[in-house]
Amino acid sequence: xxxxxxxxxxxxxxxxxxxxxxxxGSLIAIxxxxxxxxxxxxxxxxxxxxxxxxxxxxxxxxxxxxxxxIGAVCVTIIxxxxxxxxxxxxxxxKPGRERWWAAIAALVSVAIFWGLARTSLYGAWPVAGIPVxxxxxxxxxxxxxxxxxxxxxxISLVLLVAILGALTLARGGxxxx
Amino acid sequence: MNLxxxxxxxxxxxxxxxxxxxxxxxxxxxRRTFIGMLISGELxxxxxxxxxxxxxxxxxxxxxxxxxxxxxxxxxxxxEVAIALSIILAxxxxxxxxxxxxxxxxxx
Numbered sequence: 390x391x392x393x394x395x396x397x398x399x400x401x402x403x404x405x406x407x408x409x410x411x412x413x414g415s416l417i418a419i420x421x422x423x424x425x426x427x428x429x430x431x432x433x434x435x436x437x438x439x440x441x442x443x444x445x446x447x448x449x450x451x452x453x454x455x456x457x458x459i460g461a462v463c464v465t466i467i468x469x470x471x472x473x474x475x476x477x478x479x480x481x482x483k484p485g486r487e488r489w490w491a492a493i494a495a496l497v498s499v500a501i502f503w504g505l506a507r508t509s510l511y512g513a514w515p516v517a518g519i520p521v522x523x524x525x526x527x528x529x530x531x532x533x534x535x536x537x538x539x540x541x542x543x544i545s546l547v548l549l550v551a552i553l554g555a556l557t558l559a560r561g562g563x564x565x566x
Numbered sequence: 567m568n569l570x571x572x573x574x575x576x577x578x579x580x581x582x583x584x585x586x587x588x589x590x591x592x593x594x595x596x597r598r599t600f601i602g603m604l605i606s607g608e609l610x611x612x613x614x615x616x617x618x619x620x621x622x623x624x625x626x627x628x629x630x631x632x633x634x635x636x637x638x639x640x641x642x643x644x645x646e647v648a649i650a651l652s653i654i655l656a657x658x659x660x661x662x663x664x665x666x667x668x669x670x671x672x673x674x
Contacts, residue, residue: 519627520629
């Protein structure tokens with residue numbers, strides 16, 4: 390059976406599209422002035438990340454990324470935006486001072502990116518041996534119920550406490566005008 | 567380097583994770599509202615998850631461990647968002663503002 394013609398280039402093009410989606414989404418998320426656009430950027434970034442997880446041999450995590458990040462986190466943040474303010478405030482200080490702070494922030498993040506990118510390009514990364522499991526959903530489920538059963542129960546406890554805490558915090562002060 | 571081998575290079579994923587981390591830290595410094603800072607924090611969580619999955623795919627012998635860890639990271643991120651948003655709503659009820667400059671009562 391011969392492969393689909395140009396399939397490797399097609400895969401490379403899809404990969405490039407997914408990477409571009411992630412980068413564009415994160416840039417929209419941090420640079421836009423309206424918060425609702427920034428939430429949309431976060432959703433776009435999560436969609437790109439789901440594609441990247443698919444390329445990393447994990448369709449299960451790709452589905453979970455879409456389900457949790459876009460379906461739960463982004464929708465919750467949108468509710469938060471609707472219940473509070475929707476815009477970034479205009480910078481109040483002197484413009485020169487604002488520019489200094491922006492330059493310092495850009496410097497810090499570029500330094501972090503440069504250091505990590507250098508490590509990832511030239512670091513001596515170990516090569517994986519022969520995989521001991523196949524990494525399928527069945528394997529994940531079995532590990533969650535045997536080896537990782539304690540963290541699994543703990544994370545359910547964390548989620549329960551988070552829900553109760555969120556209810557308690559958001560309930561206070563409702564009677565005030 | 568042949569372009570069609572790009573999805574099989576760990577450096578691409580690692581550099582993308584580094585970019586997401588840098589973008590998240592830039593947003594954390596520059597954003598002036600709490601919701602914007604929360605979104606930047608989510609980007610940092612996403613960078614951590616991508617790093618774990620890259621190590622899982624290219625360097626770890628057991629491909630199930632990284633997926634479980636990333637699943638836990640997603641759960642923690644969801645819990646963090648719920649708590650942070652309820653704090654933001656409580657702050658907005660009391661101060662009528664979520665701008666980080668105006669909440670400065672503890673500022674000495």
